[in-house]
Amino acid sequence: MHELGVVFYIIKDVKAVAEENHVDHVSSVVMDIGEVSTVVPHLLTDCWRWAADKEEMLKGCELKINTIPAVTYCDNCKKEYETVKFGKTCPHCNSNNTWLLRGNEVEINSIVV
């Protein structure tokens, strides 16, 4: 739901990096988006198209998304499992003493110029 806000942050960061590197046009931006990051990839790309085309430096620039699978770690049985399938409760030992190992990333991986 907050994809447009996220897009504005990406644009700000990408422009700053491009300017530091004396680049006048960016052809693509690669994002790492975790499965449970609450960012919906197709909405992010929709918002991106609308907002990026308003920036001279980012006209036509493509947003590529790497999805990072979410993995949860169980402190009781020391095993990992798929977060999306099982949620907060460990499928191995039924414990709730678990925490997210990865999968909530909203990161700019790199830009292609």
Place this chain on the structure above:
Amino acid sequence: MEKVKVIEIKKSVFAENDKDADNLRKELKTKGVYLLNLMSSPGSGKTTTLIQTINRLKDKIRVAVMEADIDSDVDAIKIKEATGIPSIQLHTGGMCHLDAEMTRQGLDNVALEDADLVVLENVGNLVCPAEFDTGAVRNAMILSVPEGDDKPLKYPLMFSVCDLVLINKIDVMPYFDFDLERCKSYIHQRNPKAQVIPICAKTGEGVEAFVQWLLTEVNAWKTN
């Protein structure tokens, strides 16, 4: 063929906002102003809860309110009329949340030298506001009984970033399938440190506990 170059960034999109938020918190500490970020769904009773709370607080500490909404100024007017304290309205321009920069712009319009506590009433939404640190000292949220006791399971991030959860509209609990103990256990599953205070903003039940929580918090922020 044009030369292609890849520049590695590897940086969280929220990193910049987190930095802004930390700076804002430091400035507020210097000024002795406590900022509370209050979040909830639309219609959970944020404004009514604030009016009840402020009327009990305003003789003890100086309070100001910033109302954030996508549009209209009904909340800011309601607060001002019902409590007489300074209240300003922020418009997010269609955005579903506030970030640290927007919070700072709002605070520029509040007389901070005349405030001990500023309450930021965030946009009604259980998803997006949880992602963005506003620079507040603490996050609190209101969950109202008609929304259901399963909300901590459905919006885990919101409950994991909140230091305090107010459960509002407890007067209508008999009419809804809401189990207070079950709700508390769901909240503590997500966030073992969260404090839970059941209230009814309409009748004032439980509001005093929230008032005491705020007084202790503000006092600790100003003295430590």
